Amino acid sequence: MGFILRWLCAFLLLAATFNPTEFNYVKWVRDYGDMNISLALLLGLLLLIGYIVYLRATLRSIGGLGMLLVLALVSAGLWVLYDFGVLRLDNSNFNVWLGLTALSFVLGIGLSWSIVRRAVSGQADVDDLDA
Incomplete structure (x- = not known):
């Protein structure tokens, strides 16, 4: 259950930043950020803190090479699904959601x-030991 919660939080962080719908930080800042610059800055800083926590923990635990290997493994799995006809890649919105899911993994x-x-x-x- 712990992994699912960590993965779901990572997915929500990525999806809140950008997704193919109109409900994301990038689109909101592009459309309304100049009218609400203080709120745009606050929300941007909250997202940045989330990214720092996730990226720092990920880099410390599996490193850059580990990140590339996990991404390669997920990509290879998607390639297999595409080759067997289970997955179609002609929908650009679906492709964005698929990319967000892969990065969140x-x-x-x-x-x-x-x-x-x-x-x-x-x-x-x-790092787990108490001093």
């Missing part, structure tokens, strides 16, 4: 990896 796995590694190996990360 990378962030969700990155945030959960230290917990999984500790459960499997029994070893705690140095």
Whole structure:
């Protein structure tokens, strides 16, 4: 359940920033940001904090190479689904949602990896120990 919650939060962070609907930060700032610059700045800072938390945790747990490997694994899975005719890529809105889902998996796995590694190996990360 913990991974699903971390993945869902990552997905919501990415979707709140940009998605193919009209309900996202990028479109709202483009259309109304100049009228509400203080609110645009506040919301932008909240999104930035969320990205810093997720990216810092992901980079510390699996690193840049790990992020690329997870993204490559998700991409290869999507390629297999496309080759077998399960997935069609002719809808651009669906493709954006698919990309958001893939990126959220990378962030969700990155945030959960230290917990999984500790459960499997029994070893705690140095950052997990109290001083």
